[in-house]
Amino acid sequence: MDKEARIISHFTHALNGDDGALLGDFVYSKDLFIENVHFKREWLSMEQIGAKAVLVNLSDAIAMNATPLYALLGLALPKELENDEINALCDGILSTCAKHGVSIIGGDTTSADKITISLTIISKANKKTLFRKKAKNGDFIAFTGSLGLSLKGLKALQNGGKIARNSRFIKPSLRIEFMKKSAKNLKSAMDISDGLANDLPKFLGKKGAKISAKLSKSQWLSGEEYELLVAFSPKNKARVQGFAKQTRTKLTIIGQVKNGYLKIPKYRAFKHF
Numbered sequence: 001m002d003k004e005a006r007i008i009s010h011f012t013h014a015l016n017g018d019d020g021a022l023l024g025d026f027v028y029s030k031d032l033f034i035e036n037v038h039f040k041r042e043w044l045s046m047e048q049i050g051a052k053a054v055l056v057n058l059s060d061a062i063a064m065n066a067t068p069l070y071a072l073l074g075l076a077l078p079k080e081l082e083n084d085e086i087n088a089l090c091d092g093i094l095s096t097c098a099k100h101g102v103s104i105i106g107g108d109t110t111s112a113d114k115i116t117i118s119l120t121i122i123s124k125a126n127k128k129t130l131f132r133k134k135a136k137n138g139d140f141i142a143f144t145g146s147l148g149l150s151l152k153g154l155k156a157l158q159n160g161g162k163i164a165r166n167s168r169f170i171k172p173s174l175r176i177e178f179m180k181k182s183a184k185n186l187k188s189a190m191d192i193s194d195g196l197a198n199d200l201p202k203f204l205g206k207k208g209a210k211i212s213a214k215l216s217k218s219q220w221l222s223g224e225e226y227e228l229l230v231a232f233s234p235k236n237k238a239r240v241q242g243f244a245k246q247t248r249t250k251l252t253i254i255g256q257v258k259n260g261y262l263k264i265p266k267y268r269a270f271k272h273f
Contacts, residue, residue: 018131019060019190020123027123029060035114038224043157046085048170050092053117055172056193058100059226062174063191065130065183066123068100073107074118081115089115126183133205134188135231135257141209142253144175144228144244147196151222172226175249179228182243185236195223201262203229208261213254231257 008016015021020029033053035041044052054071061068073093077086097104102121135141153169156162163169179189192199197220200209232240244251 017133019063020066020121022064022125022129022131025125027061027064027066027125027129028120029057029064029123030118030120031057031060033057033117033119035116040157041115044170045092046088047092047095048165049115050089050094050117051096052092052170052172053119054093054096054100054102055174056224056226057119057121058102059172059174059191059193061121061123062176062179063130063189063228064123065126065128065179065186065189067126068102068121068123070105070122071097071102071107072120072122073104074116074120075107075109076112076114076116077109078113078115079111093117128183130183130186130189132188132190132203133207135204135207136187136233137207137257137259139187139231139233139257140237140253141200141203141229141231141255141257142240142251143192143196143230144178144249144251145173145225146250147192147220147225147227148216148218148222150224151218154224168225172224174226175228175247177247178244178249181247182230182232182240185232185239185243187231187233189228189230192225192227192229193223195221195225196229197221198223199229203231204257204262207257208259209255210258210261211255213252215254 015023020027033039033056039049039052057071058068094104149168153163153167157169165171188203190199190203196215241251
């Protein structure tokens with residue numbers, strides 16, 4: 001058991017285990033965004049840091065087919081930050097929240113050695129809430145977009161290079177329109193944040209899968225992609241593919257749920273730098 005799993009094991013609850021917790025008509029989710037764990041200040045502008053902190057949090061709500069409405073913000077900042085840096089960080093948070101219809105309704109601030117951003121997203125559950133582990137034997141498994149781009153950007157930065165402002169590592173793409181149209185035809189969904197090799201077992205639970213697609217090492221390992229991992233029945237395959245086409249969303253089917261199978265290449269698991 002790794003440290004993350006060990007920590008989580010101390011807080012078991014019937015509502016745990018998905019991208020967010022469904023409580024009544026609302027979904028609650030939270031992610032941390034921490035300097036030197038998820039980003040370095042020399043790699044992203046303060047505005048980009050604030051914007052990405054919001055996007056990675058909204059991703060959980062989108063994966064459950066919920067509509068984000070409100071946020072609680074926890075902000076810990078180093079004392080040496082200048083006022084214009086703080087303003088830029090807050091502008092990135094506020095402008096991204098506004099773009100997605102989210103209002104910040106409270107939170108807390110304190111000082112710290114490194115920038116730490118904590119967001120609790122409160123979302124309205126739509127007619128069909130999507131969970132992990134709901135796929136059944138024979139269901140197709142697929143992911144949206146292209147995997148490997150976040151890792152590519154990270155490696156470029158680690159090697160002293162520069163990446164475009166719209167790089168996946170800086171600005172994740174949220175598949176909102178695809179989810180809105182296809183949710184009723186999906187069995188389950190989650191966002192890919194820790195790499196496909198780590199997230200697929202979480203998605204399947206005790207079930208296995210027969211992987212038919214040939215994926216590269218970077219596709220298996222690239223974390224912080226925030227693409228959707230989805231499952232759907234064979235009878236809905238054409239519909240889901242049609243919605244992907246309508247929303248100009250690339251959709252890659254990687255295999256089918258099959259009990260007794262799951263052969264993931266034994267690459268070293270994705271870890272934040």
